[in-house]
Amino acid sequence: MLLLQNLTYIHPNKDLLFENINLSISRHHKAALIGNNGSGKSTLLKIIAGLLAPSEGVVKTGSVPYYIPQIFGQFNDLTLAQVLQLEEKLTALQEILGGMVTEENLARLDDDWTIEDRCRDALHFWQLDGFDLSQKMETLSGGQKTKVFLAGIFIHQPDLVLLDEPSNHLDMASRQLLYDFIQSTSATLLVVSHDRKLLNLLDTVFELSKRGIAVYGGNYDFYQEQKRLENQALNEDVRNREKALRKARDLERESAERQQKLDARGRKKQEKAGVPTIMLNTLRNNAEKSTARLKGVHAEKVGSIAQELTELRKELPDVDKMKFGFDPSQLHRGKVLVTADGINFGYDDRQLLWKQNLDFQLTSGERIALKGPNGSGKTTLIRLLLEELKPSIGALNRADTKAVYIDQDYSLIDNRLTVYEQAQRFNESALQEHEVKIRLNRFLFTRDTWDKPCSALSGGEKMRLMLCCLTIGNQAPDLIILDEPTNNLDIQNIEILTHAINDYQGTLVVVSHDQYFLEQVNVGRTIELE
Incomplete structure (x- = not known):
């Protein structure tokens, strides 16, 4: 189980990344964490993994999470065994088998007599046959490094697995192995990924944004359909606000024109009636104040609607705004x-x-x-x-x-x-x-x-x-x-x-x-x- 309560993270430079994040994933559940670049997805995984401390809030995991990072360069000087945190246990097993049956070695092995078999089976599943656990990570390709970490899941058998862009460096065959694992595992999963085929294998989508976390109770296709409906409603709101803004501006203009006509007509009547100049000035000032008040009321209404429209437009997706706009005249189909x-x-x-x-x-x-x-x-x-x-x-x-x-x-x-x-x-x-x-x-x-x-x-x-x-x-x-x-x-x-x-x-x-x-x-x- 995973529970986050009122989680906030502020960068060391005092910039707020996210605040009051609440998230709950039940045991054996498989969830996606998505969001735009910079929204804090990788940071949130590191906090859950215990690699970063939150500025505020509580993380409850029930067991030690197994974390697969997106970037592996920091592990280049380590061996595969060190990266998988197996070195002590494997060394203890070898020493025991060699006759050094000490309390220290038994404690380090912790009755895990099948550790070598699990390592061999895990490496075989992820197509890493022939790799030596004592070799350095720097000798591996990006895809092979990913598969070493994935093999660690089979070796350690954790209850909670955190994966950050696990398919990034994998070829098609290795991706299929990853998809098969995700479908078959009983572990609780939280996955950050842009691989939409992978995302469709998960039960729930959590969308992280500046507003917090929104929960969509289905796979990525379900999420997309819900977002389409949300964007459809948003576009309708934008159209309604645009219509209201046009109407408010028309009313503002008509009111101003009507007031100007009334003021002009009133001045002519007063002049014909021979109203003293001092009284005319007072009446003119009153009229101007009345016009200004009316103008202010309409301007406030127009400004309010315009602000609402601006805020709504900020929520619109950017996808449709960008098109190539080429001149395709030189392209001859079939050439x-x-x-x-x-x-x-x-x-x-x-x-x-x-x-x-x-x-x-x-x-x-x-x-x-x-x-x-x-x-x-x-x-x-x-x-x-x-x-x-x-x-x-x-x-x-x-x-x-x-x-x-x-x-x-x-x-x-x-x-x-x-x-x-x-x-x-x-x-x-x-x-x-x-x-x-x-x-x-x-x-x-x-x-x-x-x-x-x-x-x-x-x-x-x-x-x-x-x-x-x-x-x-x-x-x-x-x-x-x-x-x-x-x-x-x-x-x-x-x-x-x-x-x-x-x-x-x-x-x-x-x-x-x-x-x-x-x-x-x-x-x-x-x-x-x-």
Whole structure:
């Protein structure tokens, strides 16, 4: 069981991250924790794991949680056994088996005589056969490091497991193992993830935001439907407020015009009646005060409605605001862009990468997934498509096309530039300064971010700036290649990327382990590498 009561966390610099968080997860329950980048999801997991102390509030777990972090660099100097907190127990077992049956060794082993068998079985399940528990973590890939921590669940058999983006570095086969584990385990789970296939395997969604935690009693698809209904109601509220604001402004104008006519008519009557000047001035002052009061009443009402409308608009999702807006006139659907005829590649005359030579065509308007396990040569094939490499055998013919490569680190963004300078670098059509800034605003880069260095941008911000730069370039590229585009993005930014890509009419080649994303961008064909 997990219980959080009135949890608050304030950064050391005194910035409030979240406050009065209340959350309850019953035993054997499986829950997702989602929220935009910066909302505090990873921090909340660390607090539950006991790695951070809350500023206020209470955490009750009932047992020691098992925590799998998102980042592993801090463990590079440790062995697998040290990371899994097994070193003492394994050493004690070996010494006992070697004849050193001491009280200290028996206490360290704690009657766990099957520890070696569980380690072997756990490593085997996660496809880590042949790995030595004494080897350093730095010798492993990102996916292998994740699987070491996942193996620890089988070894320690905890009641409560906390997972922070567990599928980030996993290939398709390893992700399937993770999905199978999540479906079969009886442990209580709290998972931070942007992997929507994984999120659909969980019972409840907790959404963390500045307003606290909202609970949705279903999987991610259920959550999305509820959010759609909420946003529908929100849009209706916005429309009603906009209508009320127009009506209030019309009434304000009509009242002002009517009052002006009444005042003018009254002055003419008073002048005709020969009212003394001093009395006329008094009457005029009274009329002006009455008009000012009336004007103030209407201005207050208009201001109140306008403020309500502003607050409502802040709640609107950002997804639909961002579209590529390309001029697609040069894209001719069905045109052959690339033809590969029996190609293969080998580095430094070593063995060729692929078991079978590759034959394929890419035509304009297609959406293609490039799949294969880690080390299968996906990046090499991308470099061949971009003409950065030439095939060792076979022929690769590419039409005169404009291609854009967007990797998971958004390397087209120059970290030495500011946001505005980066946008200007793509301004080939000589848009005026205010037009460039309008485009930046459309992609959520407001005035206070234009001078921000690109090096300070998050993954989601870099993605949005990259999309914005492509729209400033105006002419649609014939080919966009996306390499693991969702790895560093939260769900909100993945949806922004998905909507923008679906607005693009050219050819798309995607390398991604995120099957849900591939389905959402309407991939129609797969090139498998072995």
